Amino acid sequence: MARPTLLLIDGNSLAFRAFYAMINQVDRFVNSEGLHTNALVAFNNFLDGIVEPFNPDSALVAWDAGKTTFRTGKLDSYKGNRDKTPTELTEQFPYLREMVTLHGIYSYELPNYEADDIIGTTAKEGQAAGYDVTIVTGDRDMLQLVDEHVEVWITKKGVSEVEHNDLAMVAEKYDGLTPAQIVDVKGLQGDTSDNYPGVAGIGPKTAIKLIKEYGSIQGLYDHIDELKANKQKEKLVNGKEDALMSRDLARIRTDAPVTFTLEDLKYTGPDYQGLIKFYQKLDFRQQLAKLANQGHVAGQPEPDVDGASGNQPQANAQKPINLKPMLLEDVANLPNFEDEISVYIELDDKDYHLGVPVGFVLGNETDGYVVSRDLDLLLSEPVKQILENSDIAKHVFDAKSIFVVLERYGIALAGVNDDVLLMSYLVDTNDNSNDLGALAQQNDYFDVQTDESVYGKGAKYAIPEDDDVFFNHLGQKARALNMLPAQLLSQLEEREQTDLYKTMELPLSFVLADMEINGIKVDSQQLLAMGTELTNCLHELEQSIYAEAGHEFNIQSPKQLGVVLFEEMGYKPIKKTKTGYSTSVDVLEQMQDVPIVADILEYRKLSKIKATYVDGLLRVIHGTDSKVHTHYIQTLAQTGRLSSTDPNLQNIPARTEEGRSIRKAFVPSEPDWYIVSSDYSQIELRVLAHISGDKNMQAAFNADEDIHADTARRIFHLDDDAEIDPNMRRKAKAVNFGIVYGISDFGLANNIGVSRKEAKEIIDTYFQEYPGIKQWSDNIIEFAREHGYVETLAHRRRYLPDIHAKNFNVRSFAERTAMNTPIQGSAADIIKIAMLHVQQALKDAGMQTRMLLQVHDELIFEVPENELEQVHTMIPKIMDSAMQLDVPLKVSTHEGKSWYEAK
DNA sequence: GTTGCGCCC
DNA sequence: GTAGTGGGCGCAACC
Numbered sequence: 004m005a006r007p008t009l010l011l012i013d014g015n016s017l018a019f020r021a022f023y024a025m026i027n028q029v030d031r032f033v034n035s036e037g038l039h040t041n042a043l044v045a046f047n048n049f050l051d052g053i054v055e056p057f058n059p060d061s062a063l064v065a066w067d068a069g070k071t072t073f074r075t076g077k078l079d080s081y082k083g084n085r086d087k088t089p090t091e092l093t094e095q096f097p098y099l100r101e102m103v104t105l106h107g108i109y110s111y112e113l114p115n116y117e118a119d120d121i122i123g124t125t126a127k128e129g130q131a132a133g134y135d136v137t138i139v140t141g142d143r144d145m146l147q148l149v150d151e152h153v154e155v156w157i158t159k160k161g162v163s164e165v166e167h168n169d170l171a172m173v174a175e176k177y178d179g180l181t182p183a184q185i186v187d188v189k190g191l192q193g194d195t196s197d198n199y200p201g202v203a204g205i206g207p208k209t210a211i212k213l214i215k216e217y218g219s220i221q222g223l224y225d226h227i228d229e230l231k232a233n234k235q236k237e238k239l240v241n242g243k244e245d246a247l248m249s250r251d252l253a254r255i256r257t258d259a260p261v262t263f264t265l266e267d268l269k270y271t272g273p274d275y276q277g278l279i280k281f282y283q284k285l286d287f288r289q290q291l292a293k294l295a296n297q298g299h300v301a302g303q304p305e306p307d308v309d310g311a312s313g314n315q316p317q318a319n320a321q322k323p324i325n326l327k328p329m330l331l332e333d334v335a336n337l338p339n340f341e342d343e344i345s346v347y348i349e350l351d352d353k354d355y356h357l358g359v360p361v362g363f364v365l366g367n368e369t370d371g372y373v374v375s376r377d378l379d380l381l382l383s384e385p386v387k388q389i390l391e392n393s394d395i396a397k398h399v400f401d402a403k404s405i406f407v408v409l410e411r412y413g414i415a416l417a418g419v420n421d422d423v424l425l426m427s428y429l430v431d432t433n434d435n436s437n438d439l440g441a442l443a444q445q446n447d448y449f450d451v452q453t454d455e456s457v458y459g460k461g462a463k464y465a466i467p468e469d470d471d472v473f474f475n476h477l478g479q480k481a482r483a484l485n486m487l488p489a490q491l492l493s494q495l496e497e498r499e500q501t502d503l504y505k506t507m508e509l510p511l512s513f514v515l516a517d518m519e520i521n522g523i524k525v526d527s528q529q530l531l532a533m534g535t536e537l538t539n540c541l542h543e544l545e546q547s548i549y550a551e552a553g554h555e556f557n558i559q560s561p562k563q564l565g566v567v568l569f570e571e572m573g574y575k576p577i578k579k580t581k582t583g584y585s586t587s588v589d590v591l592e593q594m595q596d597v598p599i600v601a602d603i604l605e606y607r608k609l610s611k612i613k614a615t616y617v618d619g620l621l622r623v624i625h626g627t628d629s630k631v632h633t634h635y636i637q638t639l640a641q642t643g644r645l646s647s648t649d650p651n652l653q654n655i656p657a658r659t660e661e662g663r664s665i666r667k668a669f670v671p672s673e674p675d676w677y678i679v680s681s682d683y684s685q686i687e688l689r690v691l692a693h694i695s696g697d698k699n700m701q702a703a704f705n706a707d708e709d710i711h712a713d714t715a716r717r718i719f720h721l722d723d724d725a726e727i728d729p730n731m732r733r734k735a736k737a738v739n740f741g742i743v744y745g746i747s748d749f750g751l752a753n754n755i756g757v758s759r760k761e762a763k764e765i766i767d768t769y770f771q772e773y774p775g776i777k778q779w780s781d782n783i784i785e786f787a788r789e790h791g792y793v794e795t796l797a798h799r800r801r802y803l804p805d806i807h808a809k810n811f812n813v814r815s816f817a818e819r820t821a822m823n824t825p826i827q828g829s830a831a832d833i834i835k836i837a838m839l840h841v842q843q844a845l846k847d848a849g850m851q852t853r854m855l856l857q858v859h860d861e862l863i864f865e866v867p868e869n870e871l872e873q874v875h876t877m878i879p880k881i882m883d884s885a886m887q888l889d890v891p892l893k894v895s896t897h898e899g900k901s902w903y904e905a906k
Numbered sequence: 907g908t909t910g911c912g913c914c915c
Numbered sequence: 916g917t918a919g920t921g922g923g924c925g926c927a928a929c930c
Contacts, residue, residue: 560928561910614926642922651924654914744920811917823921859915
């Protein structure tokens with residue numbers, strides 16, 4: 004019969020390992036009350052990843068009881084050279100003990116003894132009682148306890164892996180010695196970390212050799228006279244007392260007066276309810292999510308005794324969901340929803356412009372939740388009336404996607420009160436998961452699982468055939484949509500973001516929906532013609548590159564190109580990446596005199612245009628209307644900007660003529676209409692002039708001066724009316740951009756090709772000339788340090804935990820972000836407000852003009868000829884008055900028969 | 907899935 | 916002294 008198992012864990016050793024394994028992260032793991040949790044996280048991973056799978060019959064975690072033990076009584080300096088344990092770790096010890104107990108493991112400490120001795124004693128006792136004993140520690144000295152039924156596991160890589168040591172392993176490591184002889188080796192060798200001396204001048208090699216020869220320290224000194232008279236003998240004779248004392252200190256006790264019995268150590272496994280509360284206290288969201296996905300759910304929460312509000316876990320009453328599976332024929336039995344409902348629609352494609360509903364849920368706690376796979380039910384007149392009834396408040400996740408889907412079926416979603424995705428993003432821009440389950444978990448609601456855990460991912464992704472599984476998941480989503488808004492709304496209120504949400508972001512989502520639905524027409528014939536031309540050019544370039552290289556290779560492979568240039572052709576590598584030679588533009592541009600390089604640069608440029616813009620765009624043109632329908636992501640960019648995907652219409656080439664030609668393919672969708680673009684001039688610098696309050700920069704904008712020329716005059720000390728040569732203006736422009744991004748002398752030097760010293764002087768002069776900007780940038784960084792976040796003009800908030808990072812780079816990055824985010828984010832606020840006003844004005848004026856695209860500081864429209872004049876006056880007026888700043892906003896418009904011409 | 911590169915504002 | 920301007924998306928190659 005198999006022997007029962009006993010697991011003995013060295014708590015202190017593992018806690019130290021856990022702490023130092025994640026020392027870089029120490030400031031990233033702090034709970035809402037300021038408690039550091041890095042060691043707790045790593046220790047918990049150890050308990051989950053190693054202890055739980057091991058599933059011992061009995062288990063114990065032993066702790067050191069305090070600083071003084073019987074060993075310090077024998078040697079004052081024992082462990083005396085250790086640095087004081089950081090407070091970031093000591094504060095975690097009480098929680099470590101609690102965590103161990105919650106995992107169902109006996110936790111024990113004994114005054115005057117170290118954890119080692121508790122373990123040594125228990126190991127001996129357990130072995131005698133017939134257990135297979137396993138000891139886990141980071142301390143190699145414990146190897147002395149290895150025996151026939153005792154293994155010692157030493158932690159590796161922090162505490163995430165262990166190395167198993169049995170008798171054979173010890174024999175291998177100690178050249179055939181037994182575990183019991185390790186203390187004799189340590190006695191001779193000493194230990195610097197525990198600070199006991201051993202014999203001066205004897206290291207591990209000699210120690211092992213001597214013990215192997217004489218069996219023990221005692222044996223060695225019994226035969227000391229037989230040793231050759233030399234330095235070594237002298238050392239040994241002089242060090243005898245130290246050797247015996249050190250041996251005594253190294254010896255782990257097996258007779259500590261422990262007060263438990265083996266019976267007490269029965270391993271009971273985790274107390275999940277207790278752990279949930281514990282994890283909530285520690286803000287262990289991942290652990291909570293994991294428990295939720297394993298089916299462990301939170302019980303009733305404790306009364307809110309400390310009065311803290313806002314971020315408390317939800318009361319996830321686990322009463323069963325009142326699910327009402329329905330088909331079209333049951334439509335007469337629809338509940339009579341009166342005030343508010345959750346709506347969620349599952350699609351068969353992540354592209355909501357094409358996806359078809361494969362399931363949906365609507366309902367509330369009172370009337371129950373209607374769930375169905377029946378598209379005809381979703382489109383039926385009674386359901387349509389509910390969805391279009393603006394008096395029935397809807398709670399949704401990603402209003403824009405639902406609006407777009409329903410619009411395709413002729414249903415105009417109305418009454419959307421709350422979009423949980425938007426709310427969560429505004430509260431914390433990091434909580435922007437495009438999965439409701441994940442997002443709910445980020446907001447401390449754990450009853451709804453992620454789509455990935457229910458549907459699978461990649462090739463295995465599938466909507467469950469089992470109605471119970473699928474409908475229950477939908478029901479949980481709908482319930483989460485009912486539960487989450489109250490909490491999120493109060494958090495928005497706390498952050499003064501209610502306006503931002505209700506009057507900007509939520510209405511904007513429907514404007515964006517209109518823009519996406521409209522789409523923009525792309526002339527595929529034009530693209531195909533360009534494609535053919537590009538293919539020919541690329542083929543020619545290819546041939547000449549092969550000729551110069553002497554053979555064919557993949558020019559698009561940075562790896563192969565690196566070999567050709569820097570090995571075969573023998574040019575000097577200028578820069579390296581972590582995987583090899585860098586072949587980026589700035590490297591190649593420094594090699595202009597090499598004939599092959601010009602061709603390679605040209606090849607790169609053209610193949611980028613062909614692959615990304617010609618072929619890429621052709622792939623996403625809808626066959627039904629010859630248009631592309633982008634997806635604006637409203638909840639991704641950390642600054643509040645939009646992003647655009649499938650296709651990305653915010654990075655269509657503009658800089659080079661060849662690239663810009665792509666814009667010729669973007670045309671109006673109606674005959675005789677025009678494309679009009681309308682863009683803000685210097686919006687970010689104007690925002691900077693406003694929020695910094697710098698009088699000089701404000702004066703330049705108020706006088707409608709060329710800001711880069713003004714800056715050039717200032718930083719190069721020129722007269723007010725001096726001619727500005729283009730090179731000076733270029734440098735000044737680079738400085739202005741650099742300031743917006745939080746530049747350094749190094750970065751600027753690189754950018755404008757001056758020495759670092761000159762760059763530093765330029766920056767110093769800049770700050771002297773625009774003192775308000777210097778003042779503001781210092782202030783905003785200070786604000787971020789004090790509050791942990793920065794804000795835009797519209798109270799959009801970005802948290803910057805890294806502002807306190809110990810690592811210089813990480814912290815510097817956060818400081819630049821602290822400067823850039825209010826600037827970039829406020830510019831985003833402004834154009835969003837403008838878009839709302841524009842859409843409203845077009846509607847109020849009964850115009851046909853349609854807003855199609857937003858590219859951060861510009862809006863693109865398609866306009867019938869008879870509205871052109873009106874558009875050119877109306878749009879700039881709306882845009883430049885979107886927000887009242889201390890400097891004017893400037894907007895210019897352009898028209899043409901394509902996006903290319905509208906410049 | 908990650909890396910290198912390159913496109914946009 | 917550190918590294919060395921912010922925010923995005925997508926392609927091809929490579930692992």
